Amino acid sequence: MSEKLSFVNPTANSPWGTYLQQVDRVIPYLGDLARWAETLKRPKRALIVDVPIEMDDGRIAHYEGYRVQHNMSRGPGKGGVRFHPDVTLEEVMALSAWMTVKTAAVNLPYGGAKGGIRVDPKKLSQKELEKITRRYTSEIGIIIGPHTDIPAPDVNTNGQIMAWMMDTYSMNTGGTSTGVVTGKPLHLGGSLGRVKATGRGVFVTGREAARRLGLDLRGARIAVQGFGNVGSVAAELFVEAGAKVVAVQDHTGTIVNPDGLDLNTLIPISRTPAGAAGFEGGDKIPNEQFWDVPCDILIPAALEGQITAERARKTAARLVLEGANGPTVPEADDILAERGVLVVPDVICNAGGVTVSYFEWVQDFSSFFWDEDEINVRLDRIMMNALHQIWDTADKHKISLRTATYAVACERILMARQERGLYP
């Protein structure tokens, strides 16, 4: 009955194509709410902006930026901003939709949104990075706001970029609006625990999943793809719990050590331009061999579409923890399920970041800041409860954790949609 969207042309494994298949899989479990399901398959609002800046050498460069508000039935839009040369409208749409599902899965009072600029930030000077951030913020300023849509960090964005975004929005509106973005530096209304929150959430959901699987974390072998803010923090927490990290892949290469990589040396090196490949305490192997490394837990914490059908057939892992958004294509999901590999899906596994973003936003409005213990205890509780609820739903219907997460989340989203009713 509804017309297809004209502005995307998804394929089976592209981000939006992946998301659409994930929605299709949950429809049979939505009961009467299925009537509203089409709402999940189209973004509420998508803004494309031109971002012109004067470069240090005097040239004028134009970049393409996006902000997509996928759904706001349960609250303001929420979701990060990504700076990456591969960003497209289609990718941002999928990422915004995954935010809708994610915030509903952990029951935060938000909808889903996402933004991005198609740019390689490594090629920009600090001054150019500030200019592109400010101009982009000003352009999307017509749709963001502390009560409408709240950006946050994502791939290649950080606290400094959030500070510029907050300042630009505040300059344009008058006053100081700390609640317009989360993931800010501490003295600008940021929250303790935010930087490590996504990695911590991956650990908490992984710990609970391992417990239910009967997989002992002591001595468990972990392989991590993507060693930024998510992968490296999760790796550290698993090592604290007795596991060992046997393989790490980042954009510079893949290193392995069956006895465990020394994270105290590896993490600082991975933050330098040399990257993980600059680490001496392991063997370098070709990137594709990362997927064959004997391991118990696989943590994809980089970009979308990494676990393809072929890689899903190869992995030795029993447990996959999706630190990244959209790392597994639907066909690979089926192969992993057939092989008895449990996948804790992105929309629950990496929800720790947006959960502490929510804490930050609440603290900004009350101007009362919590200590780190309180944040971590609350984060742990929310993630644990969400995981167990989803696990029980999966057991009840004999479905994957992903479809169970969508069932729990989509019921909340569509119930809100139905109760609000169609306007006019």
Ligand code: GLU
């Ligand atoms: N970019 C993160 C995510 O994908 C965090 C979003 C937020 O804190 O709003 O979940």
